[in-house]
Amino acid sequence: MAAAIGIGVPALAVPLAHADDLAPDLVVSALPAASPKPGDVYDQSVTITNRGTAPADGVTFRVRLTRGLDFPQHADGCTYSTVADHVRQALCELDTVVRPGATLTTPVRFKALPEALMESVEYGTSPTGAAPGEGFDDSYHRLALTADSTADLVAEGDEAEGAPGSRVTVTATLRNNGPGWILNQESDDQPALMVRIPPGTVAREVPEDCAPFGIDGPTGPSEPGRPKYVCWPVDHTLVVGQSLRYTFVLEIGKTAQDTQGEVTATSVYGIHPAFDKNPANDTALLSVDVPGGGGPGTNTSGGTTTGGTTTGATTTGGTTSGGDTGSGGAGTEGRGNDPHGQSTGTTGTTGTSGSSGTYGSASTTSGTGTGTGGTLAATGSDGMPLLAAAAVGATALGGLVLVAVRRRNTK
Structure with a gap:
């Protein structure tokens, strides 16, 4: 001047x-x-x-x-x-x-x-x-x-391996690829990282900068055991090239199999920031591999029927179909196995002439299993607007659902 x-x-x-x-x-x-x-x-x-x-x-x-x-x-x-x-x-x-x-x-x-x-x-x-x-x-x-510019928020996931009952560490990362830096105290577009804990695991240690996430925003201070968290810098600042890393300690369930959670670059209130014009890199996976678990979202179990034989039922992507049955055989029943609850699919109809029963799918929403057919930088402000959170509907967990098959005998 x-x-x-x-x-x-x-x-x-x-x-x-x-x-x-x-x-x-x-x-x-x-x-x-x-x-x-x-x-x-x-x-x-x-x-x-x-x-x-x-x-x-x-x-x-x-x-x-x-x-x-x-x-x-x-x-x-x-x-x-x-x-x-x-x-x-x-x-x-x-x-x-x-x-x-x-x-x-x-x-x-x-x-x-x-x-x-x-x-x-x-x-x-x-x-x-x-x-x-x-x-x-x-x-x-x-x-x-x-300014008439943008900032590209990027989410980066992680992968860990552990046996059932053990604890593993995963790190979720939020990065600003620019070209603009972010200091947001004027709107709800404050940069944040949404973390969905992999189903079948429980968050035992959580970063202080991560709070449990409810329907449309943080619900309280950091604490373990929640299925979903939102993490953000206290000063709402993220400069170009800066990465914020949030490390979680997860305990793998004793019956868990390979599982995946999700991390998403977003805002503190779960709203996609208007300044980020590249949503393609907003989401990444948090994967936990459990040796001997049968692969992500896949579980195989045998079954028997009267009047014929039944091949093992296989779950892929959270959907269970009964095996081939002989005449008069009964289909198997799919049951979602989720760390925060269980869901039971419908029972297939009696097989006829080698037909197979098809049963309810299992999915997880915000950590709860459900089954189809079952249950400015130190400058101050004069007139800074109050933050107004926009309501956001609950979203499904990004990880594949682990499904087990139980055996039913017909007498």
Whole structure:
């Protein structure tokens, strides 16, 4: 920004006051909103008006920019520095007297960097013209803006192997591929990673930054034993190229087989962020291999019938079909085996002339088995909107459902 100013002729009536009450009262006009593209330069001016009863002898004007913005050039009379959280600051001394009722103008200039996305600009002075503090009032403002750009959130899964009853460690990862960095305190698009625990396992150790997820948002502090978690950075910040890793310790059930959970790049409230235009890499798998388990989602068990033989029934993708039966044979019954509950499919009809019975499928929703036919970076804010969570319907677990087949004898 440049330190050039324009002095206005007093236009306001100066109120009468006692000598002890005389004081300047500077107010600063608001900057217009913008959505610059990376590389664009924002060039606007603000007006400073003294509505007080005494002159302001000199004005200290401050501008602060979040890390996706920068000053296009340095101006005389301004001191430049970087403060907490990579915030760029210009502190400019406007060497002039602003009398009661008078105005002056000063420019505010900044450019959008390649990583610009969610940004904010602080600008102004104090009521007396001294350096501003950290709060906001009529003399010191904040402008939130979103650059015309995107950020690509990526989910990365993991794979582990363990015997039934043992514990394994898996790490779910959220990465920002850019080009924009993320600092979101203005909307519900706060970056997060949704973690669905693989069916047949129980989360025994959970990161502190991960909370149980309910229907449309976090339901409380971190705790083990839940089927679904949402993990996010406390400061809602994710810079370009940064990866956040969340490690879970899972206990494998004693009857578990190979199983898969799911991780999804999303927001804290389970809503796909508007700034992420590439959903293709939003989802990955958390796989737990259990030696001797028969492969993901597959279980084989024999069965017998009267009046004929029955081949073993096989479950693939959570659907169980009865084996071939002889005349008069009865089909087998599929039962979903889930760590958080069981579901029972319908019983097949009696086989006729070698036909086979087809039975209820088993699926898992939010850890509960069901069967068909069965049961700005340290800058503050003036008027930050409250976060409003949008309702999101419960979604099915991404892992394949493990299904066992029990034997029925016909007498």
